[in-house]
Amino acid sequence: MTAPPKTPHPLLFAPAASQGSVPDTEIGRLFHEMDWSATPLGPVEVWPQSLRIAVSIALNSRFPMFVWWGSELVNIYNDAYIPVLGKRHPQAFGGRAREIWNEIWPVLGPQVDEVMQHGRATWNERVLLVMERNDFTEETYFTWSYSPVYDDQGGIGGLFCACSEETPRVRVERERDALLQRAQGTVTTLQGWFDNAPGFVAVLRGPDFVFEMVNRAYYQLVGHRPIEGRPAFEALPEVRSQGFIEILERVYREGEPFIGRGLRLILQKEPGGPLSEAFVDLVYQPVFDVHGRVSGIFAQGHDVTEQVRAVEALKEGDRRKDEFLATLAHELRNPLAPIRQSAKLVKTPGLTAAQHHWAIDVIDRQATHMALLLDDLLDVARISRGRLELRMEPVALSSVVASAVETAQPLIEAKRHRLSVTLPAEPVVLTADPLRLAQVLSNLLSNAAKYMDDGGAIEVQAQARPGAVAIRVRDNGIGVAQESLQTLFQMFSQVSSALQRAEGGLGIGLALSKGLVEMHGGSIEAHSDGLGRGAEFVVHLPWMQTESLEGGQPEAPQGQAALRRKVLIADDNHDASTTLAALLELDGHEVHTASTGNEALALAEQLRPDIAILDIGMPGRNGYQVASEIRRADWGRGMTLIALTGWGQAEDRRQAVAAGFDEHWTKPVDTDTLQALFATPGRAGSSQAGPAR
Template identity: 40%
Template structure:
């Protein structure tokens, strides 16, 4: 009879027997080791034996009469225990289940329950009796075992993954003779063998792997001398063992391996494990490194920079040859901190501070400072120093270079100066373009209100002419400088006497100088000076030099224009006794936009382009120009030298003659600027021609096809349909005998060529001179 059956029988009797009998039953139940609990059909505790008290910490007095569900069953297990109790009530017993009970100390223990019931006279469940064994420790042990097995399984999987992932060949043998050997994936790949093959060179003959041999020093290694076999047989560890694997196709792989024995718990040998690295690439790298060290030193000695290395503490221990060549020092003087002697004392404290900071923090060093050369002069160097670190990140060496940036620094300073001059130029340009507008506007007002034949009107006209010429000269100077800078200036060479050009220029400027009270002296040789040159451009050169002298002389000063032959060259000198040139300005006097000091009034005007044009044009002619001045208030002298013409090598170019005049022409004027078109039409009518005006390209094409015209004066920059397209469209329609002339502010050589290619016969730059208009109209 089981404890449960006994409990059921005695519990049934206990309800009807005497107190002595009840005490006897209770004593019996308290003696059993199993937990016995009796519940009524509502789950209230009727009996709670001694084993229950010991397991839970509750006494019978504390629990009898209370609900087992509320007192002992944890809330998270009620959903499992109540269905068991309900099945017992339905008569489904005996039954078994496991659940936890709370203990008095706040813990919980697991019990394995066997349940039965006591029925009343009607066959209804009256009592539920449960007997249990405390399986808490067994459950913990089982859980620990399962966890241990799972950890072991995971560790085994992880170990296999590690072995397959490591870039090393891992061998393992489980017998002292190493007759059978396994390996990881890298091992199989290295040996070119499929999975499952015995990898041991000590295997029985038919099982030995083929296709490679283990060798050292050109000799085959016997199997017993291989690292894993040695460790398995002797129990000794094998360290840093090198040998070669030579494959049947001739490939050789260099191996480095360690092997260690495997032992039973009692210490008996049971095999060995070995790990081998393929050091083929390392061997090649070492060989290449040894071969490259000499090349690297040679490279460091031949590089344009000064180079050096330093210890982690900043102590410099090597310089390349270029350092010694530049500084003129010796290794003995420079070692350590001796480099300080070639530094500028003014910058040395900052250099030392920055270098010590880098050494202390391990951060790269970059700084620009001067170094003294063997000639005693200082040059600017950009110094960069980088740390070389080991695998742990510690600085093991410093490598530094000093790059000569003297020319770069000077170029940057020149760029900044050029930028400043550009800003000055923009201010001057604004002033110079606005200045002529005031007298032009005033003169227009006078013309509008004065009698047409009055002296006032005549003066106003002369003012407008002068100021228009001034504006034209400014624009022409800008275009000329641009063309020269871009190499787009074309010289029209012919042979002529340079003295003719000089005399004309002198005559042109004499009146201006006389008005200012400045004397002009001309000194010419007795014989002519023939040159092969562009007459117009040389006239411009002499004129610019005289104009420059006029601007910087005062009343009572003198300008001398002297020409002479010197060593196969013609020399033109313009000397003045004016304000002179500051020594700081002399090196830059021929740069665009460079001017001497001016007052705010800027009475003389100008953009600082005249002398730049002189140099550019003289250079194009294969000549040279120089300037000399003793300083401010000492005057200045500009000297131009040009090659004289070689006898018999003249290259005259035909000049364009004036067209036939006097004929009345039908002229079509095309310009989208109404003022420009209408004023040009009025000028053309004043020249005696019949004129029509249109303001866009399509109208010009339609008008030219509808009416016969002798000449078309057409702007190039028309919106929508350009002047080039107008010319092509009109030429496509025939138009025999029609002369087309392009008028445009686009006046570069390529613009002229494009106009001719489109069908124009001539190209005139805006603003066109009325005389030029008259000539092209014929």
């Protein structure tokens, strides 16, 4: 039995007129219309079987495919490949591949040669091809494979390509990557803002308030401990009993925000460390999920500890100021009462000489006390404004201590205290303002004497070492509580034990002493073992051992009779001018008074006094104007001019110098100072218009 003749499969061999292997598509119709005999391929009937199979596969596929055949690489493609060609279709059908893809042939050509010459298939994935398929240059991306197709003689007749354009996908991925990059940048930026926000921020998740996000400021507030991923009150157990659980639960339950101002918060920032107090302004804002349910809480706020303490300090300052004003009124009324009573007593008929002398002593002593109170107030104000000027000069430590002891001695003796002074064996010479330094030490001695029961002990001890001197004033008096040591040198500060005593004072003495010591480049400190156990104040001052006194310190003239002077006093306060005139007349001086600036200038020109004591604030011309007029006149250049005023700031002294005054004294004037001036030969009326003091 003979086998039936083999019939070729229609895909392998089909007559030209058959439609079996060519679909009824745009390319199928174009295939039938093409005069293949006019191409290098020749009529379809003579095509090699492999070419027919490759073309049939391409034309019947919905995936982009093409066949390049022969040495001319004649192009045959399917409908799916048309978008790849763009405006090059339909001219590209049956055309030469090298001409069709001229602009990208540097990329395609070497791969074509690899297939046509060596029979090696190629693979290209998402390769960039810059082409002009639609009359403009564009970047495209393709994945393709070139496979060799053999002819009937076994040689390589052409190549088969299946390809896909990846341009849209690449663009989408690029946009996605760009969006991801921007999103990551935004996340990084937001994270940076979150981490570096000036206030503390945290995100709490769920009903257990688990820390989901926490910024740096939050860690600075609560201490550096692991809290992210942990329930809030497990991470911060010390906060559990401070009312914050109830607040958070209410916000979570009701969905309403909570705003708190200056809330007190006690934290343990280090394991086993001490508890510390903080104050916060905060907002708990509920966070809702897509269903409108509360899913967490956004917490943010600011550490306002410094502001709260500053406000408390202001309130404390106001409280101490009020106490000070009450004390000031008390301290001023104390001397005013004996002054008024003594003045009334002096006017009483039949007063004996002894009683009269005693009353005058009371007035003088109490007026001096009031003047010292006012001087302390003015000095503190000048220090706080940086206007107090020191007159630095070499001064022996022993003389400063002696001056301070002399000032405090009456009070020490009145209370029967024992005083011991121990100074270095070698002379110690400081560069200091002797009056101000003595003022500091006398204040410490007076405090020790005041705040100690009668018959106490005070010890002054000075120790010198290279570069510094320490002066200790120690007593066995009422002492100072430890909590009061921190505020002892503040303005208006008085400890309760001192307030309970009659010698409470204004509470500015130690603040004044501290300012004066610091102006000398030193420091002052206080020590006490507690109430009833005494106190010690230590003044530290810089000291260079090379300092010395040259020629010694001049002795103040004592017992020298005043020279008789012609004096003009100008003051619109009649009582002030007449009482001062009376004092000077008792010393034998010729005194004339004026109540206005114009009157003072006229009398000065008429009388030509040796000394003119001028108030500054007068009607008509003020004291500065009168002094300037006197200095411009030939007859007034040798006159001694003294400004006597209630204004004692550094700027007031500068104005006095500019106006031509020789001296600048604040009221009330010390009569001993006046007498010393008048007793100095050649001083008054000597044409000296030096710097006003």
